Amino acid sequence: MKKLSARRRHPLAAVVVLLLALAATGGLYAVFAPADKAQADTTAQSLAIEEGKKLYAVGCASCHGTGGQGSTDGPPLVGVGAAAVDFQVGTGRMPLQQQSAQAPKKKVIYSQAEIDQLAAFVASLGAGPEIPTKQQYDPAGADAAKGGELFRTNCAQCHNFTGQGGALTHGKYAPSLEGVSPKHLYEAMQTGPQNMPSFPDTTMTEQNKKDIIAYVDAVNGDKTVSPGGLNLGGLGPVSEGLFAWIFGLGALIAVAVWVAARTAKAKKS
Template sequence: MKKLSARRRHPMAAVVVLLLALAATGGLYAAFAPAGKAQADDTAQSVSSITEGKKLFSVGCASCHGMGGEGTTDGPSLVGVGAAAVDFQVGTGRMPAQQPGPQVPKKKVVYTQPEIDKLAAYVASLGAGPAVPTTEQYSVDGANIAKGGELFRTNCAQCHNFSGEGGALTHGKFAPSLEGVDPKHIYEAMLTGPQNMPSFPDTTMNQQNKQDVIAYVKTVNGDNSSSPGGFKLGGLGPVSEGLFGWVFGLGALIAVAIWVAAHTAKAKKS
């Protein structure tokens, strides 16, 4: 007992007790807080994706956009464009660009989706920007098609045509057709404003409005859409329909008139 009392009075006794208490607390926290391990795993996975994405970027993108995505004379800076821009541009085959021009067209996708995700993770690490939307964000369940039509005609029809069939712009540029475009890519295009298109962030057009627009586009120009009047003639309405009627209808009448006049002249001679 005298030895124990002497140890209690030792100047280092309080320090030893404090260290033991901290060790016990740390052990209990590690045992009953598994979320910490999950968070560490997610962080490690994120770092791995960025590292792999940087490798892919240096091979397929750096020649135009620079090794650090800072941009060159052949390609713009990617700092701050966000993961959504990468997912759209690479996921639709527009990037890597096949050749320079006034506009980069859609083509066959070069990368797999996991590779696109890694490229997006790397570019997102260069600066804050729009993230890739979730399935819930671009889902059209419960969307208001009529409201989407109003928004589309106000903000998009002047370039894409009121039914989303696309149209020509100036200097060799064009608004692409929206037929068969994945809803996620439509959402990302509105979010990031690729090429000539203006961007519509949530402060300008909220998530519900974007869903309404997507629902309208898929209704009038989707995979299962059809025109009850027959050929859509570009979806331009009375202008193209009137031109069609004028050219072909009047042309047919002129042809019939010429035929009748020719046969009447022959009948008179005989």
């Protein structure tokens, strides 16, 4: 008993016990951990990256470089993340049809599975924003009124206060947001495509983005009801003011001319 007690008081006894506990914990984890699932996920991701690399070599490398380093015809893709690929390719903006001031939205030529593979490959080049989940961009339960305030503060200068779009400089433009899916709206805010600034979670929270999506969905929803009356396409005060100036003032001038003509005719008679 004295020998056992002396061993317990040995300075290395605590270290030995800790090592034994760690070994036991590691052994139990190795036995019960879902290794097959983890390995399957890793294998699937590797296959997606490999297939995405093939698609990239055919449709993207000529402009963005074989390793995503960029060229005179396309910006570098290292660090843009999977969300940027899902937005650009998922809206048909990429592959680019021709060099121009801005890539227009057009028919999508890749399937969603192929887009996911391309996104996996580009994401492997450098860390960046991931493709959002439905929980992140679903506007259900969001505050559309708050979203309207955020939209008018951060977005209306380019997209118009109802998201109808507008002209920028040198042939560029802010596209209309009508018909854009909530996922692509979220990805655009997250990645800042083309002329648009990015709004990461550190600048605009996930809830703020959902509120904005709810507002855009509300103003571009039922077009048969307009609480403000005839909105002339929702293009804003410039178009509506021009309409009032031309037709309103034109009508007043016509009435004035008619009154003057009637007065002159009455005097002659």
